[in-house]
Amino acid sequence: MKVKNKLSLQFTFLFGVVLLCVLIGIYLLEDGNRKISFYEKLEDRAFIAGEFYLAQDNMTKENFNEVLKKYPQSLSNEIVSIYNDSYQPVFIKEDTARWSKEQIREVIQNKKLRFALKNQQVVGIYYIDNSGNFVVIVSATDDVGKENMKNLSIIMFFTFFLSLVITFFLGRLFATIALSPINRIIDNIKIIRATSLNKRLPVGKISHDEINQLSITVNNLLEHLEQSFQAQQSFIMNASHELRTPITSILGNAEIALRNPRETEEYKDTLSNIVKEAEKLNEIMSTLLELAHINLDNSALQQIRIDELLWEVTDEWGKPENSLVKVDYGTPVDLNNCTILGNRRLLFIALSNILRNAIKFSNNKEVYCTLQYTDDEAIISIKDCGIGIDKDDMEKIFRPFYRAANAQSFAGSGIGLYLTDRIIRLHNGKIEVESNIGNGTVFRVRFPV
Numbered sequence: 001m002k003v004k005n006k007l008s009l010q011f012t013f014l015f016g017v018v019l020l021c022v023l024i025g026i027y028l029l030e031d032g033n034r035k036i037s038f039y040e041k042l043e044d045r046a047f048i049a050g051e052f053y054l055a056q057d058n059m060t061k062e063n064f065n066e067v068l069k070k071y072p073q074s075l076s077n078e079i080v081s082i083y084n085d086s087y088q089p090v091f092i093k094e095d096t097a098r099w100s101k102e103q104i105r106e107v108i109q110n111k112k113l114r115f116a117l118k119n120q121q122v123v124g125i126y127y128i129d130n131s132g133n134f135v136v137i138v139s140a141t142d143d144v145g146k147e148n149m150k151n152l153s154i155i156m157f158f159t160f161f162l163s164l165v166i167t168f169f170l171g172r173l174f175a176t177i178a179l180s181p182i183n184r185i186i187d188n189i190k191i192i193r194a195t196s197l198n199k200r201l202p203v204g205k206i207s208h209d210e211i212n213q214l215s216i217t218v219n220n221l222l223e224h225l226e227q228s229f230q231a232q233q234s235f236i237m238n239a240s241h242e243l244r245t246p247i248t249s250i251l252g253n254a255e256i257a258l259r260n261p262r263e264t265e266e267y268k269d270t271l272s273n274i275v276k277e278a279e280k281l282n283e284i285m286s287t288l289l290e291l292a293h294i295n296l297d298n299s300a301l302q303q304i305r306i307d308e309l310l311w312e313v314t315d316e317w318g319k320p321e322n323s324l325v326k327v328d329y330g331t332p333v334d335l336n337n338c339t340i341l342g343n344r345r346l347l348f349i350a351l352s353n354i355l356r357n358a359i360k361f362s363n364n365k366e367v368y369c370t371l372q373y374t375d376d377e378a379i380i381s382i383k384d385c386g387i388g389i390d391k392d393d394m395e396k397i398f399r400p401f402y403r404a405a406n407a408q409s410f411a412g413s414g415i416g417l418y419l420t421d422r423i424i425r426l427h428n429g430k431i432e433v434e435s436n437i438g439n440g441t442v443f444r445v446r447f448p449v
Contacts, residue, residue, distance in 0.1 A: 003175070003179060004172055004175035004176055004179055005172070005175075007171065007175040007178075007179075008168050008169075008171035008172045008175055009168070009171075011167065011171040011175075012164055012167045012168045012171055015163070015164070015167045016160070016163075016164050016167070019160060019163055019164075020160065023156045023159070023160060026156075027149075027152065027153065027156060030149065030152060031149055034142065034145040034148070034149060035116075035121065035142075035145075037145070038121055038140075038142040038145055039114050039121060039123055041075065042075070042114075042121060042122070042123035042138050042139075042140060043112070043114075043123045043125065043138075045075060045078065045080070045123075045138045045140070046080075046123055046124070046125045046127075046136045046137070046138045047125065047127075047136075049080045049082070049136055049138060050082070050125070050127040050129075050134065050136045053082060053090075053091045075140035075141075075142075076140055076141045076142070076143040076144070077120065077139075077140055077141040077143075078138065078139070078140040079098075079138070079139045079140070080136070080137075080138050081098070081099055081136070081137045081138075082134055082135070082136050082137075083099070083104050083134065083135040083137075084132060084133070084134055084135075085108075085132065085133050085134075087101045087104050087105075090134065099124075099137055103124070103137075104124075104135050104137075106124075107124035107125070107126055107135050107137065108126055108135060111125070111126045112124070112125050112126070113125075117139065119141055120139045120140060120141050121139065121140065121141075121142060122137065122138070122139040123137070123138050123139075124136065124137040124138075181211040182211065182214070185201055185211075185214065185215060185218065188201050188202075189201070189218065192222065198226060199222070200219045200222060201215040201218055201219055201222075202215065203215045203216060203219070246277040246278070246280045246281040247277075247281065249273070249277040250274050250277045250278060250281070253270045253273045253274050253277070254270075254274060256270065257270040257271075301341055301342060301343060302341070302342075302343075302344060303339045303340075303341060304339060304340055304341070304342055304344050304347065305338050305339055306338055306339070306340060306371060306378045306380070306447065306449075307329045307330075307338060307371055309344065309347055309348065309351065310327070310329065310351065310369065310371055310380060311327075311329070312348060313348060313351045313352050313355055314327050314355065314369055316348075316352060317352060317355045317356055317359060324359065324362070324364065324365070324366050324367055325355070325359070325366075325367050325369065326366055326367070326368045326369065327369045327370075328368075328369070328370040328371065329371050330370065330371040330372050330373055331373075338373070338378070338449070339449065340378065340427065340447045340448070340449055342427045343427075346423045346426070346427075347423065347427065349419065349420075349423060350419070350420040350423040350424055350445075351380065351382075351420075351445070353416040353417065353419060353420045354382050354417075354420060354443045354445070355367070355369065355382055356416070357416060357417070358382050358383075358384035358386065358441070358443070359384075360386075360410055360411075361384060361386035361387050361407065361410060361441075362384040362385055362386040362440075363386060363387070365384065365385040365386065365440075366385060367382065367383065367384045367385075368381075368382070368383045368384075369381070369382050369383075370383075373449075376448060376449060377446050377447065377448060377449060378446075378447045378449050379444060379445070379446050379447075380444070380445045380447075381442060381443070381444045381445075382442070382443045382444075382445075383440065383441070383442045383443075384440045384441055385439075385440040386440050386441065387407070387437070387438065388435045388436050388437040388438050388439050388440055388441055389404060389433070389435040389437070389441055390404060390405075390437055393405075394433060394435065397417050397433070398417050398418055398420075398421040398431075399418060400414065400415055400418040401414040401415060401418075402414050402418075424445060427447065428447075428448055429445060429446055429447045429448070430445075430446050431443060431444070431445055431446075432444040432445075432446070
């Protein structure tokens with residue numbers, strides 16, 4: 001079932017329940033008013049009957065003529081009964097009396113009584129006259145009111161079902177209008193392929209609109225996919241180049257060694273070069289495998305104390321006997337700002353790469369590690385006094401296999417910072433770099449807490 005049909009049915013069902021409750025309430029209220037109105041008519045009839053039979057001698061001729069005009073206007077199945085204080089019927093035949101002494105006594109005690117008997121409504125009044133006190137009881141059937149209620153119920157029945165039909169189609173119309181932005185998003189996503197990941201969904205001006213939030217989320221996903229595809233293509237090109245270099249060197253040394261008989265020392269030199277290139281190749285392969293397995297497995301996520309993680313990293317690369325690494329763990333205002341959710345092994349690798357590079361490029365100069373806290377961030381700064389990074393190379397150092405010109409004399413594969421950048425971004429963090437040639441480098445890693 002399509003979403004718009006489901007929404008229409010749900011909206012129709014809710015509207016039907018509300019409308020049914022309202023109609024039932026109106027019906028019950030109207031029926032109650034009908035009964036009250038008919039009781040009031042019966043009470044008027046009881047007073048008119050009392051005046052007709054009992055008050056003729058106390059009334060002017062004009063007033064009595066008015067009573068004579070009203071009295072014949074009887075109600076449906078009307079029965080008028082008049083009793084004296086002795087519970088005896090008067091002005092009517094005795095065989096027509098049908099009210100018990102208990103009912104007559106209750107009228108005398110309460111002065112006025114209303115009750116229902118089967119399909120009839122009954123009103124009794126205690127009529128005081130100069131010729132004596134009497135009980136007038138009038139009963140009748142509200143046939144006109146019941147017929148009106150029956151007609152009202154029929155009208156309500158058809159109104160209810162007609163309203164449900166209209167509501168369903170109006171619900172479909174509004175659901176179609178409401179879902180049209182999502183349909184546009186679907187149409188736009190359908191045309192996006194691996195070769196057109198640079199395309200983005202249009203975003204409206206209202207930032208808090210749910211459709212805009214969906215578009216922004218999809219655009220962020222497309223951004224990540226585009227970066228991943230670009231990184232993958234760059235990685236494949238660079239990896240093939242980096243792997244080809246040691247393999248070519250190994251094959252070249254081996255072919256030269258096998259071409260002519262040589263002295264033992266020459267064989268040793270050749271084998272030594274082959275071993276170095278093989279070790280370099282092995283390092284590149286290990287790094288590639290490590291890079292291929294980077295992911296945030298939910299089963300490996302845990303709350304990590306930043307200060308403890310930094311202590312583990314500095315303990316690994318700055319041994320106690322090595323006084324070149326200086327650490328300041330800072331003091332958090334709130335202990336909740338000390339932890340982040342992440343993969344401890346990956347974060348250890350990321351920070352280790354930065355600290356190892358700082359030690360390597362410092363030429364035995366001091367390296368400073370500091371940890372600072374803000375209300376929403378934990379900031380790790382690693383500062384060295386090494387060779388520094390040229391401004392032209394600053395944006396390239398996080399590319400795979402890239403090595404700056406002044407770093408060629410140091411051992412390395414050029415994958416460490418690329419690996420670090422990916423891990424930090426996987427943890428919603430970011431890296432900032434400040435550096436000048438010959439004046440050292442500061443790597444600043446920010447984690448949301």
